[in-house]
Amino acid sequence: MIIGKDTIPVSDIVKPETSKTPKYKWPLEVGKKWKYEKNWTSQDGTTGKQSQDAEVLSFKEERVGAGTFMAYTIEYKGTVSNSRGYNAQTDEVWLYAPGIKNFIKMTQTQDGFLYSEELIRYSNPNKK
Structure with missing residues (x-):
């Protein structure tokens, strides 16, 4: 994933977390x-x-730029803060597609600022 001048491996974004309070609590239902x-x-x-x-x-x-996928809609509501004094209410909606083991869309609102990511291209590595 490319954000500005930074490149972040998707594997870093979706790697399993060892946490009592994880991003995804398996099994999803x-x-x-x-x-x-x-x-x-x-x-x-x-x-x-x-x-x-x-x-x-x-x-x-759910339909995104990369196609149609079965996906869980997960809503996250709470707060975010940082060491520079930033504090905000945050509402997020993630569409997680178990068939590709990744999210296909994310929409985030932080105190009126809207941010969105969407999968626009996907090729199945198991198809030849």
Whole structure:
């Protein structure tokens, strides 16, 4: 994934977390709820924390630029803060497609700022 001048391997983004409060609480199922908390350090050395309540809202076909996938809709609501004094309410919706073991779309709102990512191209490594 390329963000500005930075390249982040997707494997880093979706690698399993060893946490009592993980991003994804397996197995996913509609109606499941949990707490997601994470402490992080950005590439410039800024440290921060996320604390969100998560809930799986649905499992259905979802269409993105890369095609149509069965996906879980997961909503995260909570706060984010960092060592530079930033504090914000954050609402996120992630579409996670188990068939490709990755998210296909993410929409995030932080105090009125909207950020979105979407899978625009996908090739199945198992198809020849």
